[in-house]
Amino acid sequence: xxxxxxxxxxxxxxxxxxxxxxxxxxxxxxxxxxxxxxxxxxxxxxxxxxxxxxxxxxxxxxxxxxxxxxxxxxxxxxxxxxxxxxxxxxxxxxxxxxxxxxxxxxxxxxxxxxxxxxxxxxxxxxxxxxxxxxxxxxxxxxxxxxxxxxxxxxxxxxxxxxxxxxxxxxxxxxxxxxxxxxxxxxxxxxxxxxxxxxxxxxxxxxxxxxxxxxxxxxxxxxxxxxxxxxxxxxxxxxxxxxxxxxxxxxxxxxxxxxxxxxxxxxxxxxxxxxxxxxxxxxxxxxxxxxxxxxxxxxxxxxxxxxxxxxxxxxxxxxxxxxxxxxxxxxxxxxxxxxxxxxxxxxxxxxxxxxx
Amino acid sequence: xxxxxxxxxxxxxxxxxxxxxxxxxxxxxxxxxxxxxxxxxxxxxxxxxxxxxxxxxxxxxxxxxxxxxxxxxxxxxxxxxxxxxxxxxxxxxxxxxxxxxxxxxxxxxxxxxxxxxxxxxxxxxxxxxxxxxxxxxxxxxxxxxxxxxxxxxxxxxxxxxxxxxxxxxxxxxxxxxxxxxxxxxxxxxxxxxxxxxxxxxxxxxxxxxxxxxxxxxxxxxxxxxxxxxxxxxxxxxxxxxxxxxxxxxxxxxxxxxxxxxxxxxxxxxxxxxxxxxxxxxxxxxxxxxxxxxxxxxxxxxxxxxxxxxxx
Ligand SMILES: Cc1ncc(C[n+]2csc(CCOP(=O)(O)OP(=O)(O)O)c2C)c(N)n1
Ligand SMILES: [Mg+2]
Numbered sequence: 001x002x003x004x005x006x007x008x009x010x011x012x013x014x015x016x017x018x019x020x021x022x023x024x025x026x027x028x029x030x031x032x033x034x035x036x037x038x039x040x041x042x043x044x045x046x047x048x049x050x051x052x053x054x055x056x057x058x059x060x061x062x063x064x065x066x067x068x069x070x071x072x073x074x075x076x077x078x079x080x081x082x083x084x085x086x087x088x089x090x091x092x093x094x095x096x097x098x099x100x101x102x103x104x105x106x107x108x109x110x111x112x113x114x115x116x117x118x119x120x121x122x123x124x125x126x127x128x129x130x131x132x133x134x135x136x137x138x139x140x141x142x143x144x145x146x147x148x149x150x151x152x153x154x155x156x157x158x159x160x161x162x163x164x165x166x167x168x169x170x171x172x173x174x175x176x177x178x179x180x181x182x183x184x185x186x187x188x189x190x191x192x193x194x195x196x197x198x199x200x201x202x203x204x205x206x207x208x209x210x211x212x213x214x215x216x217x218x219x220x221x222x223x224x225x226x227x228x229x230x231x232x233x234x235x236x237x238x239x240x241x242x243x244x245x246x247x248x249x250x251x252x253x254x255x256x257x258x259x260x261x262x263x264x265x266x267x268x269x270x271x272x273x274x275x276x277x278x279x280x281x282x283x284x285x286x287x288x289x290x291x292x293x294x295x296x297x298x299x300x301x302x303x304x305x306x307x308x309x310x311x312x313x314x315x316x317x318x319x320x321x322x323x324x325x326x327x328x329x330x331x332x333x334x335x336x337x338x339x340x341x342x343x344x345x346x347x348x349x350x351x352x353x354x355x
Numbered sequence: 356x357x358x359x360x361x362x363x364x365x366x367x368x369x370x371x372x373x374x375x376x377x378x379x380x381x382x383x384x385x386x387x388x389x390x391x392x393x394x395x396x397x398x399x400x401x402x403x404x405x406x407x408x409x410x411x412x413x414x415x416x417x418x419x420x421x422x423x424x425x426x427x428x429x430x431x432x433x434x435x436x437x438x439x440x441x442x443x444x445x446x447x448x449x450x451x452x453x454x455x456x457x458x459x460x461x462x463x464x465x466x467x468x469x470x471x472x473x474x475x476x477x478x479x480x481x482x483x484x485x486x487x488x489x490x491x492x493x494x495x496x497x498x499x500x501x502x503x504x505x506x507x508x509x510x511x512x513x514x515x516x517x518x519x520x521x522x523x524x525x526x527x528x529x530x531x532x533x534x535x536x537x538x539x540x541x542x543x544x545x546x547x548x549x550x551x552x553x554x555x556x557x558x559x560x561x562x563x564x565x566x567x568x569x570x571x572x573x574x575x576x577x578x579x580x581x582x583x584x585x586x587x588x589x590x591x592x593x594x595x596x597x598x599x600x601x602x603x604x605x606x607x608x609x610x611x612x613x614x615x616x617x618x619x620x621x622x623x624x625x626x627x628x629x630x631x632x633x634x635x636x637x638x639x640x641x642x643x644x645x646x647x648x649x650x651x652x653x654x655x656x657x658x659x660x661x662x663x664x665x666x
Contacts, residue, residue: 082500089470
């Protein structure tokens with residue numbers, strides 16, 4: 001597919017500068033991408049629990065069933081594994097399905113079809129077939145969603161060769177990455193964050209793709225590199241504003257895609273700043289932060305002036321009580337604290353594992 | 356029909372013969388005993404109809420028109436195999452012949468056939484999907500999820516359960532609260548039949564009706580085909596010596612050999628004289644010899660190919 005590739009330098013939390021330009025929310029950007037993909041390509045269809053109901057998956061599929069018909073936008077039984085397999089079968093037979101889950105917590109139900117089938121089908125069969133399947137899923141935060149309605153399980157999927165994993169944090173990237181995922185010949189796990197749905201920013205009307213595997217520098221800086229994933233990119237931008245008042249200048253990298261990962265972008269930044277913090281929406285233990293830290297330790301250790309730090313959710317299941325949630329979730333405060341701490345550290349000072 | 360059954364039988368017997376040399380390094384789940392099912396079903400299919408299959412898939416692949424040379428090369432891990440040596444005996448695919456891929460995850464293949472059938476409907480073509488699976492798959496959630504969805508959407512699928520009464524060494528009665536598998540499918544509101552899976556004519560006729568029904572848009576059909584595997588769950592040996600199954604049970608089923616039964620029928624009815632049968636057997640032996648030579652003489656993949664085809 002020949003969609004124009006994004007060339008916009010996006011150095012702000014909300015994506016490329018929006019002044020005087022067309023703005024849309026993250027949710028509208030997702031809906032627009034789906035509508036445009038379906039409009040252009042009759043192979044694209046959208047299935048999932050509630051995609052055609054009044055809630056329309058937090059509004060992200062609103063109006064699509066009416067516009068494209070219930071053959072192409074349809075509700076499914078609550079049978080995640082079977083439905084995932086059915087989408088894979090449809091993809092093998094020439095369709096380009098978009099499967100939607102209200103929560104990422106439901107993906108473990110379909111682990112067999114995602115991990116043992118979708119991820120393997122191309123390699124195991126010597127490249128003779130491929131599975132162009134997009135699996136949209138949503139992570140949330142807060143309001144007592146608790147342990148089964150809040151999980152950021154991206155690390156589970158990043159671990160699996162054959163899958164791609166993307167986590168857009170701006171409306172601009174949400175549209176460009178969703179179009180890229182649908183156009184991709186491989187299964188893509190597309191992870192959205194509910195706290196981003198109302199954010200608005202520049203979103204061009206025409207179709208464009210953000211190449212999967214290309215990160216972006218959200219803010220240039222010299223004192224420390226903060227690799228911030230999904231919603232944590234916003235927290236990092238908030239932290240940057242506050243740190244600036246203290247004369248501290250951080251560089252924020254939003255990888256956008258976790259698999260493949262734009263590690264060159266991260267290495268280059270670390271070589272410049274000498275300090276690295278990874279802020280993830282998921283857990284610390286064997287999380288995405290651990291992988292990024294390991295790659296930097298392998299390829300850019302000599303440039304580090306301080307230990308690498310990971311900011312992540314506590315290694316416990318998600319609690320309900322808002323008092324416990326405050327302890328569980330990291331925020332801009334954690335980033336500010338950690339940056340300041342690192343500026344006073346030598347590379348060999350010990351790093352406590354727990355926050 | 357006789358030729359195809361013979362091809363499957365003789366192909367598997369060749370694997371039995373070659374396997375002890377230890378250079379075919381891929382676990383083999385042999386189809387000997389089941390031949391009437393793949394034959395009877397697939398002879399009703401068009402080249403572009405879809406098939407999903409399982410770990411015991413050699414018979415389905417041959418019956419769907421796949422090339423025995425490329426299959427054997429795959430078993431030997433050769434570059435010339437169907438999957439360039441990345442799949443092996445349990446993982447065969449052939450988009451040109453509608454083979455969606457064989458899954459060695461029990462129950463994994465059913466939804467793929469249903470999904471391909473969904474695509475047929477969306478694309479407005481007449482392609483039918485067949486899912487081949489064992490009685491073991493009935494234990495899995497994906498079985499029920501697939502039947503429900505196929506029936507809900509009236510998709511052109513034929514579910515073919517090869518009930519050989521065992522999943523590895525576990526008898527059906529140790530696993531199923533209802534031993535009547537065909538009856539389960541009725542609960543999903545689709546026509547369902549239980550047939551003698553060692554009688555190729557019955558399988559053929561039942562499958563013909565089911566496939567015609569699917570093709571004319573009337574929805575899925577379920578076929579339970581009762582049969583028996585002659586060899587161990589995996590590998591070229593027989594497992595009765597190990598006490599996995601009663602010898603008398605195997606003996607009973609060997610007497611009902613699907614190939615022998617069909618041969619006797621053809622002779623009794625004077626359809627095919629013995630001399631022509633011998634000629635067919637000779638022809639199949641030749642094909643298989645050629646496949647062995649092709650596979651053995653084929654090059655292995657180079658180590659760098661490991662990194663290809665991930666994405
Ligand atoms: C999900 C899963 N669980 C367990 C296994 C191990 N296993 C491989 S084949 C098999 C038995 C399958 O029995 P059935 O479906 O009846 O097929 P048959 O071997 O009898 O042809 C089992 C349990 C597996 N491959 N996949
Ligand atoms: Mg069985």
